[in-house]
Amino acid sequence: MRFWSILVAILLLCGARLAGAQSLAAPPFVRQWTQFLGDGVSVIAGERGTLYYQCRDGVGALDLATGTKKWSSLAGQQVGSACFRTGTLYALVEGNTLYAINAGTGNTRLLQRFPQGIRRLTQDSDQLYVLDERGALHALSPRTGQVLWSTVLVSSPKPDTVSVVLAATREGVYVGIDAKGKRGEELGIAPESGKVLWRRRVSFPDLYSHTVIEGDVIFYGEKPRRINARTGNVVWTARGYLAQGPVLGNAWLTSGWDTTQGHDLATGKRLWRSPFPYGDILDSCSDGQSVLLHTSNEGPKPSVMVEGVHCLSQEGKLLWQAGKPFTGAPIFADQSHIVTWDQNENRLLGYIPGALPRLPATAAEKKSLAEWLVAQFENLDEAERQLLEKLKPYSTLAFLSRYRELAKRRIHNLDTYLFALCERENTAALLELWKQGGGEGVVRTLQAKGDPAAYIPTFVQTLRDQKSSSSALLSAISHSSHPDAVAFLLDALRDPKAPVEWRAAAFEHLAGTGGAEGVAAIRAVRSSLKQPSPPKPWFASFDLESLPKKAVQKDAKGRTWALFHTDILGNSGDCFIVEKEAEGWGTPVFTGVWTGNTMRDNAPETFRGIRTEKLMATEWIKIFPDDPTLRKDTDGDGLTDLVEARLGTNPNTADTDGDGLSDAVDPCPTAAPRPLGDTEKILVACIEARLFDQNSERPLEATKETGSACDASRWRI
Missing domain, CATH: 1.25.40 (Serine Threonine Protein Phosphatase 5, Tetratricopeptide repeat)
Structure with a gap:
């Protein structure tokens, strides 16, 4: 194996030197190391040949060149979020405990333990900020963990009912908060005092992702905009949906099925548009000069997605592209290293430019x-x-x-x-x-x-x-x-x-x-094989004994009726009535009224001049029981004209498709059977075989018991 190791070392060294002229390393790549770290790995920062990471089982540091663990801390504790500043990592553990970790040694010290669960952790150049589950924002000293100030942003919410966005900028702290039962708000907070500088109502402030740029926050999604955190002034808004992407110099990238674009961070306007789409950006990493995009695009076959990797300059120029130059998704890159996260096997892989040597000859x-x-x-x-x-x-x-x-x-x-x-x-x-x-x-x-x-x-x-x-x-x-x-x-x-x-x-x-x-x-x-028994009437599958009491009323003649909804005709909002008889409930009758929109039609707002809400509450018992329109059955086949209008059958013919089965019991009343061709007979045999294990005695029959319109349908061969 000695010759193999020497060859690898020589080729990797040459590849690394050749890549030095470019901003990010270029393919081909060769794996240098592998490290298993458990679930949920993400990079906190990369600095001076060290990669700092967090996972569900602590935080740690790796040597970028070898993948060797320099240290790991907080083992066995669930790390919710972490950040890095000036040689120190800050990690929020078990939802309410904040630790400071020396980036060189991994030594930890307790900064603060909060009585409430913490939803977000962030920082600026001077302070740490945490927002707890009751909507209170706290500023802390990074050195001592002392709480410098606290501001309650939401009055008395219940725990676990607050969704938040927390972003610390150079000029102020932005908070978007959405408490259950209250309308969402966005606020600007003075970092020096915790004073609320401005606030306004906004819908779903936590819905869209964001990026901090100097003193502002940029939001992506359906309503892209840039907001100054201290004043609340909207710097710009953009039209259309813009997805979040990596920031590169003075632009951020957004990508979709039809285009990849660069947008000016200062104005929101498009700077450039690629001549071809790269697809959905799955992952990305950048050194500030160029960006590595891990994308997914539609392949040559329909519904088949093809992954690829593209390296772009600030101006949108394609520096290189490759189909699958490494295993996993890129999470860190610089001039000589690429680190990927292989989610399938919970491992990090380190790459450098180079190629695998040729196979030996003997x-x-x-x-x-x-x-x-x-x-x-x-x-x-x-x-x-x-x-x-x-x-x-x-x-x-x-x-x-x-x-x-x-x-x-x-x-x-x-x-x-x-x-x-x-x-x-x-x-x-x-x-x-x-x-x-x-x-x-x-x-x-x-x-x-x-x-x-x-x-x-x-x-x-x-x-x-x-x-x-x-x-x-x-x-x-x-x-x-x-x-x-x-x-x-x-x-x-x-x-x-x-x-x-x-x-x-x-x-x-x-x-x-x-x-x-x-x-x-x-x-x-x-x-x-036994043949299926004759199908039952369409209403036989109703469970009328389980009707709620509030749906049952007496009419002026003392008769008991029930009003209920069912999707037996294809729309769950369809309204039926049924009369209580001596031996139980009678035959349900379709009213022709529905309260839920269909894919084709909106539900009517009125019925004979009566608002639908009032009709359903009090008026139906006065109108429906003796309405002859509900029971009109022109062809006498057992289906009322209202039902036939919904099913698409002919109300003037008892057997719409002429197959000898009445519309009321025909599972396919608009399509008559015919002699099957050879191909169809093969398909029939295949269907029989597939249904055989559902009922070994009657493989020709497949029924559902879901209370839906499919209850009466059968495989009939």
């Missing part, structure tokens, strides 16, 4: 390299892991020996590498790995690449012995034409007591894997 060197890569697998990035496929067969057995250990680490797409490294000759090793608890990934690899003669008998015997419903084993068996697999499925299909998953798999696959005997078995089952 078998011994390939074997040595393959074993080293497998030993380092959890630390490798995607480019390094892909080298393993080029090193087959030397990498295969080494990888199989570590597979179970790596699976416990939850390596992203681990089974993809298993699939790529294994071939038919590895069947015995894969089967042994599965017997040792290798899991479903091993089964799927055997199914795709293994020798069925070696693994199918074992899988079949395992299912028979354990009466297991393992989806992976069953999939491997049901897709195989091996005699043991076919015999297993035939037995399952003919045995009504077999697990329903087995019978469903047999019904779905035997016609393709079982030859003539399999086709005959499927046909025999189809011919013996």
